[in-house]
Amino acid sequence: MDLRRCFTDHPASVGETYGQHMQVALSFALPLTRAAAAAYVHAFLPFLFTTTASGIVKGLYDRMTRRCASCAAGPSHRPDLFLGAAPAGPRERMLAWDPVI
Numbered sequence: 001m002d003l004r005r006c007f008t009d010h011p012a013s014v015g016e017t018y019g020q021h022m023q024v025a026l027s028f029a030l031p032l033t034r035a036a037a038a039a040y041v042h043a044f045l046p047f048l049f050t051t052t053a054s055g056i057v058k059g060l061y062d063r064m065t066r067r068c069a070s071c072a073a074g075p076s077h078r079p080d081l082f083l084g085a086a087p088a089g090p091r092e093r094m095l096a097w098d099p100v101i
Contacts, residue, residue, distance in 0.1 A: 032056070
């Protein structure tokens with residue numbers, strides 16, 4: 001396999017360039033790091049961060065679901081999102097990409 005394809009095949013499968021995919025992946029990594037830190041503290045001090053980690057994970061799940069629903073390859077990745085659903089329009093695609101949580 002061509003080394004370049006190792007870096008471009010997956011991003012292309014979700015309609016992104018390598019740089020775009022890196023940006024999106026990193027926009028998920030930072031909140032996941034915060035969730036992990038909150039869960040770690042919560043493990044030792046259960047009265048702190050009682051809903052922080054779960055709230056972050058739920059928000060990321062919602063965001064990932066919106067991304068899958070607007071992705072051209074979404075039906076193959078998440079067929080459950082497309083049962084009886086109309087195709088996503090430009091506004092929905094823009095909302096799905098929004099890196100702000």
